[in-house]
Amino acid sequence: MAVTSDIVQAAWVTGLLALTTTAILLVASPPLSWWIARTGSKWRAPVEALVALPLVLPPTVLGFYLLLAMAPSGPFGAIAEAVAGTPLAFTFAGLVIGSIIYSLPFVTGPLASAFRTTDGHLLEAAASLGVAPVARFLRLVLPMHRKALVAAGVLGFAHTVGEFGIVLMIGGNIPGETRVLSIALFDRVEMLDYVGAHVIAASLLVFSLVVLTFTYRWLRLP
Amino acid sequence: MAGPAVHPGRLWGASVRFKAQGELARNTGFRLRADLDMDLDGVAALVGASGSGKSTLLRVIAGFEPDAPVTVEIDADTWQGSAANLAAHLRPVGTVFQEARLFPHLDARSNLTFAAHAKRSGVRLGLDEVVDFLDLEPLLGQYPRELSGGQRQRVALGRTLLSPAKLWLFDEPMSALDSASRREIAPYLARLCRRHDVPIIYVSHTLSEVLTMADQVMVAVDGDVSRVDSVGDFSTSFSTPSLGDEAxxxxxxxxxxxxxxxxxxxxxxxxxxxxxxxxxxxxxxxxxxxxxxxxxxxxxxxxxxxxxxxxxxxxxxxxxxxxxxxxxxxxxxxxxxxxxxxxxxxxxxxxxxxxxxxxxxxxxxxxxxxxx
The missing domain is CATH 2.40.50.100 (RNA polymerase II/Efflux pump adaptor protein, barrel-sandwich hybrid domain)
Incomplete structure (x- = not known):
């Protein structure tokens, strides 16, 4: 029974982490994606590359630098310690920050692609009606791309559920705090508990498959 | 007793001082040269062959060509110039485009009320009046994709009339309408602009429409917009393109x-x-x-x-x-x-x-x- 409750606890931490990360990304990503999709600035390419880094770098590389930054001696760790009394490394908050960076391209990328298809004529029409830029974004751009928003959110959520390397580097393995399912699975395999490993692995596999199937089906609905 | 002939700008009372001067050259070879300084009053038709710069001039006035070195002044306000450049949404000007440009995710009613919170100055008509006149009641719950081209254009027209404006720009707004609704809507627009003292700049290819609506006529020739005639002079000028039976x-x-x-x-x-x-x-x-x-x-x-x-x-x-x-x-x-x-x-x-x-x-x- 201890085995099961341990898995449930890891599932809870995983779900909470993925939800928090997705929620923050769905607020932060649309403006960033809009800027990437529409700007003529010379900074667009460098910023896009920065956002896309997690796509190509081994997660452990990102995790390593984040660990340094979040450690009590690192800049973010020191600030967090001064403000909250605890450094970021090996905390849930630290994990959220890592996940946001890690999943950012999976939300920002699809959104920017969708935003690029925005009909500029409609934005002109809204401007001609006296609607300000921010209101145009909130009342026109976002609702017109609501499917892309949902798809980006699902991708971000599923990707956060599946992350491993960054969590291992900056989260450690604290039950109820930073132990997520992917880490729990690794533990089981190390302990040669193949039954427990199967439960976790199969659950993650089925979950991802079901979520993606439903998302792709929904995206095709008129 | 011989009074003056139709005098541009003195027909209906209050008028709007309008200035558009400058030159815009595109690397496609297109060139717009505007030299207009006039009192807008009632309906000013803007006529000329396609490609003669009519739509571009409207875009400059509306604020969609912020980089164009064309000065735009309305009464005492500079909308565009070397010193100031007012953003499109802050210019009290309503534009009806050639295409309806309805927002696809909103039904007709929400399209009409989209500008309900717009904060700029200008005349704002009542929803009921506009819905009533343009016969939009049966369309209110429908989405743009469910409407015919003419219905969409009527909603677009209503949407613009419901946004605050001191000037209306119509870029062939009725090209998608059948001739029956055109005959009905044209006089309504002309009446509206006189009742509310909101002048209209009206791009039209239909000269008979110009003769039945316009008070003034601006003529665009090869990107050059500088000639303004009263509709009387325009209608009797031999250089006006042939109108056939309508002449x-x-x-x-x-x-x-x-x-x-x-x-x-x-x-x-x-x-x-x-x-x-x-x-x-x-x-x-x-x-x-x-x-x-x-x-x-x-x-x-x-x-x-x-x-x-x-x-x-x-x-x-x-x-x-x-x-x-x-x-x-x-x-x-x-x-x-x-x-x-x-x-x-x-x-x-x-x-x-x-x-x-x-x-x-x-x-x-x-x-x-x-x-x-």
Whole structure:
């Protein structure tokens, strides 16, 4: 029974982490994606590359630098310690920050692609009606791309559920705090508990498959 | 008593000072040169061949070409210039585009009320009035994809009328409408702009539409927009592209009396009178008439007994040989012109030439739609 409750606890931490990360990304990503999709600035390419880094770098590389930054001696760790009394490394908050960076391209990328298809004529029409830029974004751009928003959110959520390397580097393995399912699975395999490993692995596999199937089906609905 | 002819900017009362000056060159070779400094009042038609810069000029005024080195001033406000550049959404100008540009995720009602919170100044019409007139009630719950092209354009027109504006820009707003709704909506727009003192700049390819709606005409030629005519001068200018059967003068008259016995209104046209069917006593001090050239005959000696009531003395100003027939322009008592289509044989037999005294016999006149 201890085995099961341990898995449930890891599932809870995983779900909470993925939800928090997705929620923050769905607020932060649309403006960033809009800027990437529409700007003529010379900074667009460098910023896009920065956002896309997690796509190509081994997660452990990102995790390593984040660990340094979040450690009590690192800049973010020191600030967090001064403000909250605890450094970021090996905390849930630290994990959220890592996940946001890690999943950012999976939300920002699809959104920017969708935003690029925005009909500029409609934005002109809204401007001609006296609607300000921010209101145009909130009342026109976002609702017109609501499917892309949902798809980006699902991708971000599923990707956060599946992350491993960054969590291992900056989260450690604290039950109820930073132990997520992917880490729990690794533990089981190390302990040669193949039954427990199967439960976790199969659950993650089925979950991802079901979520993606439903998302792709929904995206095709008129 | 010879009053002035139709004077641009003095027709309907309050007017808006409008200035658009500058030159915009694109690397495609297109060039727009605007040199307009005028009082906008009522409907100003903007005519010219496609590619002559009409739509671009509207885009500059609306604020969609912020980099164009064209100065745009409305009354005392500079909308665009070297010092200031007002963002499009802050310019109190409503634009109706050639395409409807409805927001696809909103039904017609939400499209109409999209500007409900817009904070800029200007005249704002009531939803009920607009819905009522444009007959939008049955469409309110429908989405753009469920509407026909004409229905979409009507919603787009309503949406613009519901946004605050001091000036309306219409870029061929009725090209998607059938001719029946066009005949109905055109006079409504003309009335609206006079009632609310919101002038309209109206791009049109349909010259008959211009003659029935416009008070002023701006002419775009090869990217050059600088000529402004009163609709009267425009309608009687030989350089105006041929209107075929629609060709004819637009003249302004003053209401005199109404005779209920014959149901005729007597209108003062210079020193003469014109009789028009119906009671026009409430049509305002100035009444514009369209007098088709095909319905005007010329006589060189006065004719006394004739069933044609409307006879006006004048002097031939010019004759334009138009191949099959000729067009005579006749200057009447108060300086306004009439056009008469005559055969070339008549020109020769009557000796019609500039300076000849004639009597114009007018068989029919049409009161222009859109009187306030």
């Amino acid at each position: 004819g003068a637009v003249v302004s008259c003053r209401f005199k009396t109404y005779d209920p016995r014959y149901r005729l209104s007597e209108l003062g046209f210079g020193p003469s009178s014109l009789f028009v069917r119906g009671d026009l006593s409430s049509a305002g001090p100035l009444i514009l008439l369209h007098i088709p050239a095909r319905d005007v005959s010329l006589a060189t000696t006065p004719i006394d007994r004739l069933s044609i009531l409307n006879r006006v003395d004048g002097v031939v100003d010019a004759i334009d040989d138009q191949g099959d027939s000729a067009m005579a322009r006749v200057r009447c008592g108060d300086g306004q012109f009439l056009l008469a289509r005559v055969t070339r044989r008549s020109v020769d037999e009557l000796g019609l030439a500039a300076g000849v005294d004639v009597q114009a016999l007018i068989k029919s006149v049409a009161v222009r739609t859109g009187a306030p």
